Amino acid sequence: MRVKGEHEIYCCGARVSISEKSVEVLSEPMIEYCPLHEALYGAKKIDVEAVRKSVELKIAGFGFCCGNRAFDDKPIVAYGASEMMRVWLEKGLIDCAVVVCEGAGTVITANGRLVQAIGARLTGxxxxxxxxxxxxxxRSEGGIVLDGKSAIIDQVKGVKKALDLGFRRVAVSVxxxxxxxxxxxxxxxxxxxADVLIFSVCNTCVGRADVGHIAKADVVCASASKIIQEEIG
Incomplete structure (x- = not known):
């Protein structure tokens, strides 16, 4: 698998740069153990090397950040953001979802299987x-890329675009x-x-200044954030 372009993500609270040249962990992870991380990548202890290896496994096994990226819609966890959005779409509880995909940026779609295929193994x-x-x-699966030239990530503009397209019950991950x-x-x-259902995700690294915003979401994933657990529950 060959990475295309340049990307930056959070994994286990560590900031990671991914490019055609290398996978570089830019900061220390903020957790020492994650049961899901162990189940997916076999790491019993989270450190810089474990983070780097897990990203490399994601690239090698699923084409993360590659042209031949896998779009597998099998559920990974029972109550993940993409799994829940897929169910909401398939049951007609929402009209569309606004999500993020590496290599594309903000994506708008009414296809629940595409939502799951995009989000199954993503981190922030x-x-x-x-x-x-x-x-x-x-696009072939019915998704709308907010800006194919820049792959910008802008969930606010994504929701506005969805509303401009006529959707009124919109779920969005932030x-x-x-x-x-x-x-x-x-x-x-x-x-x-409009009726916007906001799913707050990837919260391991948040600070107290973020709590006031996150409290306005409908569903909050605490991730490994003690702040979220204490302030929101």
Whole structure:
């Protein structure tokens, strides 16, 4: 598998740079153990090397950040964001979902299987760059890429785009390090007569300044954040 472009993600609270040249862990992980991480990648102790190896396994095994990325819609966990959004879409509880995919950025889709195929093994994507094959696959499955030229990640603009397309019951995932987007979405939700279900994800690294924004979400994944567990529950 060959990485295309440049990408930056959070994994176990560590910031990771992924490029055609290398996988580089830019900061120390914020956790020492994760049962899901062990189940998926076999690491009993989380350190810089374990983070790097898990990202490399994701690249080698699933084409993460590669042109031949796997789009497997099998559920990974029982109550993950993508798993829940897929069910909501298939049961007609929401009209579309606004999610993030590496190589594409913000994606809008009413296809529950695509939501799961995108999000099954993702962790928080800080930034990404366009990968034409991924964008083409998403579009072929009924997904709308917010900006195929830049692969921008902007969940606020993604929700606005979904509403402009005529969707009214919209679910959106917002990473903890972009928590202000939650307040921004709530601000225009009523004005546009929409019903936006906000799923707050990837919260391991959040600070207390993020709590006020995250508290406005409908569903909050605490991740490994003691702050979220104490302040929100």
């Amino acid at each position: 994507i800080v930034r990404t760059s366009p990968i034409p094959e991924i964008i083409q696959k998403i 990473a903890g390090f972009k928590s202000k987007a939650i307040s921004d979405i709530r601000r225009f939700e009523a004005e546009m007569k």
